[in-house]
Amino acid sequence: MPHADGVFDYVIAGGGTAGCVLADRLTADGRTRVLLLEAGGSDRNPLIHLPIGFAKLTSGPYDWGLRTVPQKACNDRVIPLAQGKVIGGGGSINAMVFTRGTPDDYDGWATDFGCAGWSFAEIQKYFIRSEDNDRLSAPWHGNGGPLGISDIPDPHPLSRAFVRAAQQFGLPYNGDFNGPSQYGTGIYQTTTKNGRRCSAAIGYLRPAMKRPNLVVRLNAAVSRVVLDGRRAVAVEAIEGVEVRLYRADREVILSGGALASPKILQLSGIGDPVDLAGVGVDVRHGLPGVGKNLHDHCDLDVIYELKQYQSMDRLARVRPATVSAALEYALFRNGPLASTLVEGGAFSFGDKEAKTPDLQFHFLPAAGVEAGIQAGRTGYGCTLNSYFLRPRSRGTVRIASADPTAAPLVDPNFIADPYDLEMSAEGLRQSREIMAQPAMARYIKKEHLAGGGQLRTKDEYLAFARAYGRTAYHPVGTCAMGVSDASVVSPDLRVHGLDALRVVDASVMPRLTSSNTQAATVMIAEKASDMILGIGA
């Protein structure tokens, strides 16, 4: 091997949610030498830390700017796919909604995919160990862990009205979506602490940075894993105009997220021989599952114009409102700026036969918050979005060329399965029914459907889903854990057929959790750290 620019025990490619957890846990003994390589830069920008800053982060300098390939079931639309490009990854730009999914999700990984050790009874301790919950505690929650979890200090009156409306619709009130049942409606808890975002970069990595055995390199994009026979021995990283080589004496760990980890494997010649041949990459290790099984939640938004200009949109437009909110935040770390905007939540059933809720809703007391979502005519409003939690459609991530700087071809294959389409339409139908309840209707002037269309018939609902479905930012599954030929890593997250190479991030989920995905990714990295260190996981 040529001269290495550094020698470590573990080299982690990707400093996002999982990478930051690993960097902390693997260096805790003060001796193990760890290098964390992150393609993005620092998280110094205050907008990242201010909860309301989420509104500015779904596009721009901290997003990779990825797009899907034309989505067949969505009128061939090319859909933006925000993914974090900054230390902390998705955790530095996300909406901070804290949900973990249901025990059935993890039991299903164990029983349906042969992922021994991943049943809920076996992984629950990792959720608990990660958590520092400021309201809830045992047996479902943890206190004193690195990840701050808090209530939104003062939910907006519209969000509280949403929760009442959802009860009028028929959902029970639920004060803890991460307790015995997700079913019902309430205000989300968020990954925040003392009125600030608590990403894994803040909760885990920042305290670990003091350790001399941890090196973090920003703006370092891993382009490939170097193999010596069957063993991963190093990675190559592009840093500005230089290409550097970092040696890993024990293991290389890929934590680039569900869209980048399969890309790095493919660039290294590890993947489906057919895909690699198509782009002229020599096959070093044939593994057909790499980049397959991509799935994501497909989100549908409805915007409502309000009778008065009382929503959080005021903050962006009315100067005295902005000044008073800024003062309140500066003095008390409280008020509207301490809100993540995604406040109201609900889980319900689209398919009455489902064992656990299969629809999730997010209510925002503002309009046009996320990139690409229209704000309506006045620019003042509120938003309810919904998605089907257990999609059956599966897509792919494939490198477009052997050039590591080229974006991958990402095909989530949104709502291609007719069942997914039908359930998405049902989520939309329920959204409108919730918003029509008296508690909410009194505030609403007008529904604003993207494109100005009407929704009366089932066909119109299906057409709306095809025309406006978009990512919920939860891609998973592209380096799936399991024991079948379709899987990429074993239940201990080692790449099948190779030594000293693991994948640890959202890509290893064999199937999406019935929830947002950050907490599950933290749990995966927590368990992985025990497996890597040989601590009975």
Ligand SMILES: Cc1cc2nc3c(=O)[nH]c(=O)nc-3n(C[C@H](O)[C@H](O)[C@H](O)COP(=O)(O)OP(=O)(O)OC[C@H]3O[C@@H](n4cnc5c(N)ncnc54)[C@H](O)[C@@H]3O)c2cc1C
């Ligand atoms: C806009 C948005 C909103 C979201 N909202 C929520 C929410 O409210 N609640 C929730 O639970 N989840 C949410 N998520 C999802 C959650 O953030 C992700 O599931 C989670 O961050 C995935 O963690 P990961 O470690 O797999 O990947 P990431 O956190 O994406 O980390 C991957 C890291 O690897 C880096 N990287 C990529 N390629 C390379 C390379 N070649 N070399 C070096 N580094 C590389 C990336 O820059 C990134 O920092 C949201 C995500 C986004 C993008």
